[in-house]
Amino acid sequence: MVRAAAAKLGELPDKRPVPKTVEATPLVLVRDGERVYCAYGICPHGRWLLSLGDYKEGKLRCKGHGSVYDLATGAGELNGYPLQIKAYKAEVVGDSVYVEV
Numbered sequence: 480m481v482r483a484a485a486a487k488l489g490e491l492p493d494k495r496p497v498p499k500t501v502e503a504t505p506l507v508l509v510r511d512g513e514r515v516y517c518a519y520g521i522c523p524h525g526r527w528l529l530s531l532g533d534y535k536e537g538k539l540r541c542k543g544h545g546s547v548y549d550l551a552t553g554a555g556e557l558n559g560y561p562l563q564i565k566a567y568k569a570e571v572v573g574d575s576v577y578v579e580v
């Protein structure tokens with residue numbers, strides 16, 4: 480596991496998913512107030528970028544076909560079927576966001 484700088488806080492508009500690649504891993508970052516979520520950035524259902532999705536209250540809805548992921552755990556579902564993405568630890572230090580990938 481590697482801890483690496485992923486973004487500056489100023490790059491993350493509140494409640495808007497942003498794509499980042501860290502250590503060759505595609506990620507989606509979402510800032511919600513003081514908290515930053517980080518998860519794997521590609522939907523396992525049909526490979527859409529999750530950064531294209533819609534964020535609301537800790538959950539991200541994939542633009543592809545509507546699966547919904549809890550960004551704290553990575554647990555998701557589509558029409559009642561479970562899906563999973565990896566959720567990564569994100570930490571804000573000063574104006575930088577560090578993630579463990």
Ligand code: FES
Binds near residue numbers: 541544
């Ligand atoms: S690609 Fe994400 S729900 Fe189908």
